[in-house]
Amino acid sequence: MASTQHGGRERVPPHPDIDTIGLQQVLEALVDPVRRLIVGELYAASKALSCGTIELPVSKSTATHHFHVLREAGLIRQYYVGTSRMNALRREEFDESFPGLLPALIAAADRA
Amino acid sequence: MASTQHGGRERVPPHPDIDTIGLQQVLEALVDPVRRLIVGELYAASKALSCGTIELPVSKSTATHHFHVLREAGLIRQYYVGTSRMNALRREEFDESFPGLLPALIAAADRA
DNA sequence: GTCAAACTTCGATGGTCATCGCACTTTGAT
DNA sequence: ATCAAAGTGCGATGACCATCGAAGTTTGAC
DSSP states (O other), X not given: OOOSSSOSSOSSOOOOOGGGOOHHHHHHHHTSHHHHHHHHHHHXXXXXXXXXXXXXXXXXXXXXXXXXXXXXXXXXXXXXXXTEEEEEEOHHHXXXXXXXXXXXXXXXXXXX | OOOSSSOSSOSSOOOOOGGGOXXXXXXXXXXXXXXXXHHHHHHHHTSOEXXXXXXXXXXXHHXXXXXXXXXXXXXXXXXXXXXXXXXXXXXXXXXXXXXXXXXXXXXXXXXX
Protein backbone atom coordinates (compact mmCIF):
# COMPACT_ATOMS: atom_id res chain seq x y z
CA MET A 1 0.00 0.00 0.00
CA ALA A 2 2.75 2.39 0.91
CA SER A 3 4.89 3.88 -1.82
CA THR A 4 7.56 1.48 -2.87
CA GLN A 5 9.53 3.72 -5.22
CA HIS A 6 9.93 7.01 -3.34
CA GLY A 7 6.36 8.17 -3.28
CA GLY A 8 6.48 9.87 0.14
CA ARG A 9 9.54 11.53 1.61
CA GLU A 10 12.70 11.62 -0.39
CA ARG A 11 15.07 8.91 0.56
CA VAL A 12 17.75 11.49 1.27
CA PRO A 13 16.68 14.88 2.62
CA PRO A 14 17.86 18.02 0.84
CA HIS A 15 21.31 19.34 1.46
CA PRO A 16 21.61 22.98 2.49
CA ASP A 17 23.45 25.58 0.50
CA ILE A 18 26.66 26.32 2.29
CA ASP A 19 25.95 30.04 2.09
CA THR A 20 23.02 29.58 4.43
CA ILE A 21 25.21 28.08 7.12
CA GLY A 22 26.72 30.09 9.91
CA LEU A 23 29.86 29.59 11.93
CA GLN A 24 27.74 28.84 14.95
CA GLN A 25 26.15 25.84 13.30
CA VAL A 26 29.49 24.57 12.07
CA LEU A 27 31.06 24.77 15.49
CA GLU A 28 28.10 23.09 17.12
CA ALA A 29 28.56 20.27 14.65
CA LEU A 30 32.29 19.96 15.15
CA VAL A 31 32.38 20.26 18.91
CA ASP A 32 31.23 16.67 19.24
CA PRO A 33 34.15 14.22 19.23
CA VAL A 34 32.20 11.51 17.43
CA ARG A 35 31.37 13.90 14.62
CA ARG A 36 34.96 15.05 14.40
CA LEU A 37 35.94 11.42 14.16
CA ILE A 38 33.64 11.01 11.19
CA VAL A 39 34.98 14.12 9.50
CA GLY A 40 38.52 12.96 10.14
CA GLU A 41 37.88 9.60 8.53
CA LEU A 42 36.25 11.15 5.49
CA TYR A 43 39.07 13.64 5.21
CA ALA A 44 41.69 10.92 5.34
CA ALA A 45 39.84 8.67 2.93
CA SER A 46 39.32 11.41 0.36
CA LYS A 47 36.30 9.54 -0.92
CA ALA A 48 32.79 8.66 0.10
CA LEU A 49 32.34 6.06 2.81
CA SER A 50 29.24 4.20 3.87
CA CYS A 51 28.02 4.73 7.41
CA GLY A 52 28.92 1.21 8.37
CA THR A 53 32.48 1.59 7.15
CA ILE A 54 33.26 4.14 9.81
CA GLU A 55 33.62 2.55 13.20
CA LEU A 56 32.05 4.62 15.90
CA PRO A 57 31.80 4.12 19.66
CA VAL A 58 28.04 4.63 19.63
CA SER A 59 24.90 2.77 18.63
CA LYS A 60 23.57 2.85 15.09
CA SER A 61 20.72 5.18 15.90
CA THR A 62 23.11 7.62 17.51
CA ALA A 63 25.39 7.40 14.51
CA THR A 64 22.47 8.26 12.25
CA HIS A 65 21.87 11.32 14.39
CA HIS A 66 25.47 12.45 14.01
CA PHE A 67 25.44 12.07 10.25
CA HIS A 68 22.26 14.07 10.21
CA VAL A 69 23.84 16.93 12.10
CA LEU A 70 26.88 16.93 9.84
CA ARG A 71 24.69 17.06 6.75
CA GLU A 72 22.64 19.93 8.13
CA ALA A 73 25.83 21.81 8.89
CA GLY A 74 26.93 21.50 5.28
CA LEU A 75 29.89 19.31 6.07
CA ILE A 76 28.91 16.13 4.28
CA ARG A 77 26.87 15.02 1.32
CA GLN A 78 24.81 11.85 1.51
CA TYR A 79 23.36 9.51 -1.07
CA TYR A 80 22.28 5.93 -1.31
CA VAL A 81 23.94 3.03 -3.06
CA GLY A 82 21.76 0.00 -2.54
CA THR A 83 21.03 -0.21 1.15
CA SER A 84 24.19 1.65 2.03
CA ARG A 85 24.18 5.34 2.74
CA MET A 86 27.31 6.96 1.45
CA ASN A 87 28.91 10.00 3.01
CA ALA A 88 31.27 12.39 1.31
CA LEU A 89 32.98 15.42 2.77
CA ARG A 90 31.97 18.64 0.99
CA ARG A 91 35.57 19.64 1.20
CA GLU A 92 35.99 22.30 -1.46
CA GLU A 93 32.61 23.93 -1.03
CA PHE A 94 33.15 24.14 2.67
CA ASP A 95 36.63 25.52 2.25
CA GLU A 96 35.26 28.39 0.20
CA SER A 97 32.91 29.50 2.95
CA PHE A 98 35.23 28.73 5.85
CA PRO A 99 38.76 28.99 4.52
CA GLY A 100 41.38 27.25 6.57
CA LEU A 101 39.01 25.99 9.20
CA LEU A 102 38.90 22.35 8.26
CA PRO A 103 42.65 22.01 7.70
CA ALA A 104 43.34 23.68 11.03
CA LEU A 105 41.05 21.27 12.83
CA ILE A 106 42.44 18.21 11.10
CA ALA A 107 45.97 19.32 11.87
CA ALA A 108 45.09 19.87 15.51
CA ALA A 109 43.48 16.45 15.73
CA ASP A 110 46.48 14.75 14.12
CA ARG A 111 48.90 16.52 16.42
CA ALA A 112 47.19 14.89 19.38
CA MET B 1 40.49 38.72 60.23
CA ALA B 2 40.59 37.45 56.73
CA SER B 3 43.72 37.84 54.67
CA THR B 4 43.93 41.27 53.15
CA GLN B 5 47.02 40.81 51.01
CA HIS B 6 46.46 37.48 49.28
CA GLY B 7 46.72 35.20 52.22
CA GLY B 8 44.18 32.63 51.06
CA ARG B 9 43.47 31.86 47.43
CA GLU B 10 45.45 33.62 44.79
CA ARG B 11 43.65 36.56 43.35
CA VAL B 12 44.05 35.13 39.89
CA PRO B 13 44.02 31.35 39.53
CA PRO B 14 46.85 29.69 37.66
CA HIS B 15 46.85 29.63 33.90
CA PRO B 16 47.26 26.26 32.25
CA ASP B 17 50.13 25.37 29.98
CA ILE B 18 48.84 25.35 26.46
CA ASP B 19 50.41 21.93 25.90
CA THR B 20 47.97 20.44 28.38
CA ILE B 21 44.97 21.66 26.43
CA GLY B 22 43.17 19.55 23.88
CA LEU B 23 41.20 20.48 20.82
CA GLN B 24 38.05 19.31 22.54
CA GLN B 25 38.43 21.87 25.29
CA VAL B 26 39.19 24.63 22.84
CA LEU B 27 36.13 23.89 20.75
CA GLU B 28 33.92 23.68 23.80
CA ALA B 29 35.17 27.14 24.71
CA LEU B 30 34.69 28.62 21.28
CA VAL B 31 31.31 27.14 20.50
CA ASP B 32 29.64 29.69 22.72
CA PRO B 33 28.81 32.90 20.83
CA VAL B 34 29.41 35.11 23.84
CA ARG B 35 32.88 33.69 24.27
CA ARG B 36 33.63 34.13 20.59
CA LEU B 37 32.52 37.71 20.96
CA ILE B 38 35.07 38.18 23.71
CA VAL B 39 37.82 36.58 21.70
CA GLY B 40 36.90 38.70 18.71
CA GLU B 41 37.12 41.90 20.70
CA LEU B 42 40.46 40.97 22.18
CA TYR B 43 41.75 39.97 18.78
CA ALA B 44 40.67 43.28 17.26
CA ALA B 45 42.01 45.31 20.15
CA SER B 46 45.42 43.63 20.11
CA LYS B 47 45.82 44.54 23.75
CA ALA B 48 44.44 43.64 27.14
CA LEU B 49 40.94 44.80 27.98
CA SER B 50 39.17 44.87 31.30
CA CYS B 51 36.06 42.75 31.68
CA GLY B 52 33.87 45.81 31.89
CA THR B 53 35.26 47.22 28.66
CA ILE B 54 33.78 44.41 26.63
CA GLU B 55 30.05 44.81 26.27
CA LEU B 56 28.27 41.52 26.58
CA PRO B 57 24.60 40.59 26.36
CA VAL B 58 24.70 38.74 29.68
CA SER B 59 24.85 39.52 33.37
CA LYS B 60 28.13 40.13 35.16
CA SER B 61 28.14 36.78 36.87
CA THR B 62 27.64 35.03 33.57
CA ALA B 63 30.42 37.09 32.04
CA THR B 64 32.74 36.00 34.82
CA HIS B 65 31.88 32.42 33.99
CA HIS B 66 32.76 32.92 30.32
CA PHE B 67 36.11 34.52 31.09
CA HIS B 68 36.80 31.62 33.37
CA VAL B 69 36.16 29.10 30.63
CA LEU B 70 38.34 31.00 28.19
CA ARG B 71 41.18 31.11 30.67
CA GLU B 72 40.93 27.39 31.39
CA ALA B 73 41.01 26.72 27.67
CA GLY B 74 44.28 28.61 27.35
CA LEU B 75 42.82 31.35 25.22
CA ILE B 76 43.26 34.31 27.50
CA ARG B 77 45.53 35.51 30.25
CA GLN B 78 44.10 37.41 33.20
CA TYR B 79 45.58 39.73 35.77
CA TYR B 80 44.43 42.49 38.02
CA VAL B 81 45.04 46.20 37.76
CA GLY B 82 43.37 47.81 40.72
CA THR B 83 39.85 46.47 40.86
CA SER B 84 39.80 45.78 37.16
CA ARG B 85 40.51 42.38 35.80
CA MET B 86 42.39 42.58 32.55
CA ASN B 87 42.14 40.03 29.78
CA ALA B 88 44.68 39.44 27.07
CA LEU B 89 44.50 36.97 24.22
CA ARG B 90 47.32 34.40 24.35
CA ARG B 91 47.61 34.83 20.65
CA GLU B 92 51.08 33.58 19.79
CA GLU B 93 51.21 30.75 22.28
CA PHE B 94 47.86 29.54 21.12
CA ASP B 95 48.85 29.78 17.49
CA GLU B 96 51.78 27.51 18.13
CA SER B 97 49.59 24.74 19.48
CA PHE B 98 46.68 25.28 17.13
CA PRO B 99 48.10 26.83 13.97
CA GLY B 100 45.61 28.64 11.81
CA LEU B 101 42.63 27.93 14.00
CA LEU B 102 42.16 31.36 15.50
CA PRO B 103 42.64 33.26 12.22
CA ALA B 104 40.18 30.94 10.47
CA LEU B 105 37.57 31.55 13.12
CA ILE B 106 38.07 35.30 13.15
CA ALA B 107 37.85 35.40 9.38
CA ALA B 108 34.65 33.37 9.41
CA ALA B 109 33.14 35.64 12.01
CA ASP B 110 34.07 38.77 10.08
CA ARG B 111 32.67 37.36 6.86
CA ALA B 112 29.24 37.18 8.52
C1' DG C 1 36.98 54.49 58.23
C1' DT C 2 33.33 54.74 54.64
C1' DC C 3 31.71 54.18 50.14
C1' DA C 4 31.42 52.96 45.57
C1' DA C 5 33.24 50.26 41.72
C1' DA C 6 34.41 45.95 39.69
C1' DC C 7 34.16 41.39 39.84
C1' DT C 8 33.51 36.73 42.01
C1' DT C 9 31.13 32.89 44.18
C1' DC C 10 27.13 30.18 45.18
C1' DG C 11 22.80 27.70 44.29
C1' DA C 12 19.00 27.11 41.56
C1' DT C 13 16.75 26.72 37.20
C1' DG C 14 15.74 25.66 32.50
C1' DG C 15 16.84 24.16 28.06
C1' DT C 16 19.40 21.57 25.00
C1' DC C 17 21.63 17.44 23.40
C1' DA C 18 23.93 12.79 23.13
C1' DT C 19 22.52 8.38 23.98
C1' DC C 20 19.88 4.16 23.77
C1' DG C 21 16.54 0.35 22.48
C1' DC C 22 12.99 -0.97 19.63
C1' DA C 23 10.07 -0.93 15.80
C1' DC C 24 10.03 0.13 10.92
C1' DT C 25 11.50 0.70 5.91
C1' DT C 26 14.04 -0.17 1.95
C1' DT C 27 16.95 -2.95 -0.82
C1' DG C 28 19.32 -6.99 -2.70
C1' DA C 29 19.91 -11.89 -2.64
C1' DT C 30 18.10 -16.63 -2.58
C1' DA D 1 7.92 -14.51 -1.38
C1' DT D 2 11.44 -14.67 2.35
C1' DC D 3 15.22 -13.12 4.64
C1' DA D 4 19.12 -10.64 6.06
C1' DA D 5 21.56 -6.25 5.86
C1' DA D 6 21.80 -1.33 6.53
C1' DG D 7 19.95 2.47 8.32
C1' DT D 8 16.06 5.58 9.94
C1' DG D 9 12.58 7.46 13.21
C1' DC D 10 10.71 7.78 17.79
C1' DG D 11 10.17 8.54 22.54
C1' DA D 12 12.55 8.55 26.88
C1' DT D 13 16.36 9.46 29.77
C1' DG D 14 20.30 11.67 31.87
C1' DA D 15 23.85 14.88 31.86
C1' DC D 16 25.67 19.03 31.12
C1' DC D 17 25.74 24.05 30.77
C1' DA D 18 24.37 29.00 30.12
C1' DT D 19 21.88 31.96 32.78
C1' DC D 20 20.45 34.71 36.68
C1' DG D 21 20.08 37.18 41.31
C1' DA D 22 21.86 37.94 45.67
C1' DA D 23 25.52 38.17 48.77
C1' DG D 24 30.47 38.55 49.39
C1' DT D 25 35.41 40.39 48.50
C1' DT D 26 38.95 43.43 47.15
C1' DT D 27 40.63 47.84 45.92
C1' DG D 28 40.98 52.80 45.33
C1' DA D 29 39.14 57.26 46.51
C1' DC D 30 37.57 60.70 49.83
